[in-house]
Amino acid sequence: MKKIGLWSFVFIILALGIFLALFFLKNGEASRQDYRLAKITKGSLKSIVTSTGTLNPINTVKVGSQVSGIIKEIYVDFNSTVEKGQVVALIDPAFYEAQVEQSQAQVQIAKTQLQESTKSITAAEAGIQSAEAQLTSSLATLKEAELRYERLSSLANRALVAKSDLDTALSRRDNAQASVKMAQSQIKSAKANLNRILAQEKGSEALIKQRKAMLNLAEIQLRYCTIKSPISGNVIERHVDVGQTVAASLQSPTLFTIAEDLSSMQVMADVSEADVGQIASGQQVEFTVDAFPEQKFKAQVRQIRNAATNIQNVVTYKIVADVKNDSLVLRPGMTANVNVITAEVDDVLMAPNAAFRFKPPGEAASSEKSRIPPIRERETYKYAVKKLGLDEEQCQAYEDIIRKAGEKIKQVYSLPEDQRDAVSAWRNYFTEIVRNLGQILKPEQSGVFREYLRELREWGDKRRQSKLRRAKVYILDKSGNPEAVDVLAGISNESQTQIVSEDIKEGDMVIIGLDLSGQSNNKKTNPFSSLMQRGR
Numbered sequence: 001m002k003k004i005g006l007w008s009f010v011f012i013i014l015a016l017g018i019f020l021a022l023f024f025l026k027n028g029e030a031s032r033q034d035y036r037l038a039k040i041t042k043g044s045l046k047s048i049v050t051s052t053g054t055l056n057p058i059n060t061v062k063v064g065s066q067v068s069g070i071i072k073e074i075y076v077d078f079n080s081t082v083e084k085g086q087v088v089a090l091i092d093p094a095f096y097e098a099q100v101e102q103s104q105a106q107v108q109i110a111k112t113q114l115q116e117s118t119k120s121i122t123a124a125e126a127g128i129q130s131a132e133a134q135l136t137s138s139l140a141t142l143k144e145a146e147l148r149y150e151r152l153s154s155l156a157n158r159a160l161v162a163k164s165d166l167d168t169a170l171s172r173r174d175n176a177q178a179s180v181k182m183a184q185s186q187i188k189s190a191k192a193n194l195n196r197i198l199a200q201e202k203g204s205e206a207l208i209k210q211r212k213a214m215l216n217l218a219e220i221q222l223r224y225c226t227i228k229s230p231i232s233g234n235v236i237e238r239h240v241d242v243g244q245t246v247a248a249s250l251q252s253p254t255l256f257t258i259a260e261d262l263s264s265m266q267v268m269a270d271v272s273e274a275d276v277g278q279i280a281s282g283q284q285v286e287f288t289v290d291a292f293p294e295q296k297f298k299a300q301v302r303q304i305r306n307a308a309t310n311i312q313n314v315v316t317y318k319i320v321a322d323v324k325n326d327s328l329v330l331r332p333g334m335t336a337n338v339n340v341i342t343a344e345v346d347d348v349l350m351a352p353n354a355a356f357r358f359k360p361p362g363e364a365a366s367s368e369k370s371r372i373p374p375i376r377e378r379e380t381y382k383y384a385v386k387k388l389g390l391d392e393e394q395c396q397a398y399e400d401i402i403r404k405a406g407e408k409i410k411q412v413y414s415l416p417e418d419q420r421d422a423v424s425a426w427r428n429y430f431t432e433i434v435r436n437l438g439q440i441l442k443p444e445q446s447g448v449f450r451e452y453l454r455e456l457r458e459w460g461d462k463r464r465q466s467k468l469r470r471a472k473v474y475i476l477d478k479s480g481n482p483e484a485v486d487v488l489a490g491i492s493n494e495s496q497t498q499i500v501s502e503d504i505k506e507g508d509m510v511i512i513g514l515d516l517s518g519q520s521n522n523k524k525t526n527p528f529s530s531l532m533q534r535g536r
Helices: 002-030 094-157 163-224 353-357 367-371 379-388 392-413 422-439 443-466 529-533
Strands: 035-039 041-057 060-064 069-074 087-091 226-228 233-238 254-259 264-272 284-289 292-311 314-324 335-352 469-476 482-492 496-500 509-514
Touching: 041 284, 041 314, 041 482, 041 496, 087 254, 094 163, 163 226, 264 292, 264 335, 314 335, 335 353, 335 482, 335 509, 353 469, 353 496, 353 509, 379 392, 379 443, 392 422, 422 443, 469 509
Parallel strands: none
Antiparallel strands: 035 509, 041 264, 041 335, 060 254, 069 087, 087 226, 233 254, 264 314, 284 292, 284 335, 292 314, 335 496, 469 482, 482 496
16 A cells, blocks of 8 residues: 555656646747748639629510400410510400401592592583683674674764664673673682682592501501510510400500520629729629529620619629520529639639738837838839939939828828728829929930830839739748748739749748647647646
């Protein structure tokens, strides 16, 4: 028993020693900062804009009725395939057939009236000719009476004829004059009658045109009783049944909805105003639908519409992408989970997004000062001085120009984040520097300055096209401390960002954060710690 107690005491002393060694070892390691690391990988990267949309046929036609009536026949149903001009329904035509027959009778009556007018015209023309002949005869009689009266009048002056004969000649002359006037009146009356009949003829011709127009309208309405498909496609909706009455008095009722071609469809998605600037026609689109969640479908952006939609102060723009649906598995109205591929690169280095956000302890507070070198040490300043050949007085003026423009940038960044416009501020910053730089140059420097401006524009264009921006990541040096590496960052997705650097290669480890658990993923875990945590 004493021997067992001795061994127990030795075991307790040994366990206590191991515990104290581990405790002090752990406290010693805790004095060193542990970091979480991630590996630089190589592969393909896509920058995407996500949204949700709806699948729709490219061209959908609502087939309606222009006449009212009872649906007598329906020749198609849901999902029926129809050709252009195919009869799809029939409205009872009995009422419209009766209207056609009535209009035909009215046209025939008007034609009969025209024929009667033609006959009356012939009779009126004959009356005019008869009146003109009567006038000719009356004129001849008048002439004869006037000659006789003149002859007897001269004889009466010499008392060679009786006065009664002279009176008789005078009476005959007056009668002849009255006959002439009567004949002239008859001619006028006959011509007036002819004009009246001619007017009646024109009225009959106009009446025929009116009746023919009414007949044409009745025939059109009769044809509208036969409903035909305006396009070739598929019936996706049917809104009427046989025996149903449709009323087209106020608006055309919809009978069928026909999609032109379901093998070619379109996705219509709403994109926020923050992302719409990244989207352009021709970009590739990948989307899924709830019916086939494991299958990805392809599309291509065709249009970005300018009309904005504002819902609860959220502004979106609608984009339209064309989809090939040769298998016909996609159906109108399906909800599409859309990914618009705004940029895509292959075989590039990629770093986790967390690596670009990491700042070593103690550096965050001084990061602004360390990131901005003195003006005369900046590469852009040195290049302008060398390119333009600035003297010391111009260098001092150029330095003052940059300093004043920088003060305006600081004022912008002193504003709350939701009130500052950093993009406009930096644009004004560079514009002001370039404009004021041109004012301090000498005449002989103007030619070099134009070349300098051209180089600036080319550099800006290349920078925008490559979508690269300056960034910084951290690696561990040989002593285990963070070491900053300047890189160029490219396109990014939810987890990875393209990285361009000569100092970093595939497989290198970058810091993505602090290991607050005290166990760095680049160090081996103490084999006794798990036992101690379980109370053993």
